[in-house]
Amino acid sequence: MTSFSFHGGRLADAKAHFGMGNAPWIDLSTGINPHGWPGIGDLAMDWHALPDPGALDDLEAAAAACFGADPAHVCAVPGTEIGLRMLGDILPGPAIHAWPSYRTHGEMIPHSRPMDINDLTTVEGATIVLANPNNPDGRITPTATLRGWLEARQGSASWLVVDEAFADASPEIGLGAHVHDEQRLIVFRSFGKFFGLAGVRLGFVLGPRAVIAQYRHRLGSWPLSAAALAIGTVAYRDADWIGTMRIALREQASALDAVLARRGFKAIGACPLFRLIETADAAALFERLARHAILTRPFDYDPCWLRLGLPANREALDRLDRALTDG
Template sequence: MTESWTWHGGGLEAAKRHFGASEGDWLDLSTGINPHGWPGAADMAFDWQRLPDTGALARLEAIAARYFGVDAHHVCAVPGTEIGLRLVGTLVGGPAHHIVPGYRTHGAMIAGSIAIDWPAAQNATGNLILANPNNPDGRAVDADAMRDLLARRAGWLLVDEAFADGTPALGIAASVADARRLIVFRSFGKFFGLAGVRLGFVIAPRAVVAALRERLGAWPLSAAAIAIGIAAYADAEWIAATRQRLPQAAKALDTMLVRQGYRPTGECPLFRLIETEDADALFERLARQAILTRPFADNPRWLRIGLPADADALARLEAALGDG
């Protein structure tokens, strides 16, 4: 019954069709997207008759580079991290390993990539693909350990930092250099809560950036994505406040889940993972009450729960969890 929602989060339309509740009734906790998105986009206007400006794209990459702590020559904006992952995979090639549990696309980036767990990754040969913090279990590895892993490798280290904005000390984008086989991926939509903008970044040696630009061609991003990205990355006050707010909200979610008899895991403030005897049944029970979460086809004991937007949403989730 849950197969339709195990590929990615966000399958709200399918949930509405299957479970019958109207859109206004749904509480979508199936993704790891900040429920309090950057507010400035709502007031922005765009000239849809003009092609995106190349100078504006360069400004976006420059301001994002400052945010990431790298030189702009190492930054290439892409229309979503998903596309960035897949394009870089074709550029790098194999052999490769990807860490599981992990983001599903990591296993599809490089043909023939072999799934391994985190302990085995310490001695794996070839290219290595992983996320930090990890999705879906929220495992986080400190930056020193990641740099040590990089120093011991002969192949490429491909690090998906889509969820790193909330815990920036974990990021190793600043270690990217032309002489290092390190590529880092960053997402705009999750921390800034604007997944529909479809904006991401590949941070890589200049030769990789040049090859990626050739694959992307002219006008890889919309004018709206460029303008929103420039303004949001410049909003230091909102960024700082959000980095304080998200851990507090995650702590409230943890407290509630423990109160309901679950043990939440993960260090990413945008979601938590719980393990229960029959997660599919819990998914169904919550969905019947118009609360969408994220089940997993390869682990029927797991359910990922995104961050509720406010106290009312948290209370609604608690009531549904207790109605068993």
């Protein structure tokens, strides 16, 4: 359980541990869109040349348009995980991270303290780090609440840091338009989750230009591969696919909710890319589903929680339905 509760995506470990041979596994252990952006096969890339700086500008402009942000306040990084961990060297002072959430949030700023998100309204004089939507419970903190916390930090040394890794599916909650030089606001965005291409390793930092300059200095020349530049630019400009996918994800999340409810589980969360359920023995349910070659995500800090990503199609959803009934 320890390895599977640390983070999702350990499909090879699951196959080795549960001995399912060549069974067609269904990986529901992550919140990654099972429907990847389909345009990769149409892209031509020159693997002999170094990535073009102009291509980086194009990518950041395309992403900024999707985030509702000024491109001058957007910096692409080779994965949000790296961008988050770099922030610890940039932000001074004490910090508090909402918990439970990403482990990285508690590790990226030295001596950051965990705090229940319900208690964050009492925090003064410290940088606040949280995810919106949160992971693993899919909770969305209202934009008005976040703006109130941001206003309380004006003129201080503390910041509001919001990890919007799953916000592409719910663009109305994004804070990209509020990022500028006078705001104590830093936002992170992830490419791979919504676009279903986690292997591209692409993310973004949004912040005041002084913060962006520090990131560019640390990243140096050619921070991204030519593939990440090309894929990200065209994908962010594919407005038709983005709009259609947002609708499809909500419909598929509703279908997952219906299956869970029929089997006696209440789906928790407002992020359409995953659902959290509570059960008396999540470890036993995790093992049961794994015996049916379905990998989910347990949590070592809460033995009653199990998170499920979206099944890719009706066949996968039906397999999950049958596995939930097989005690």
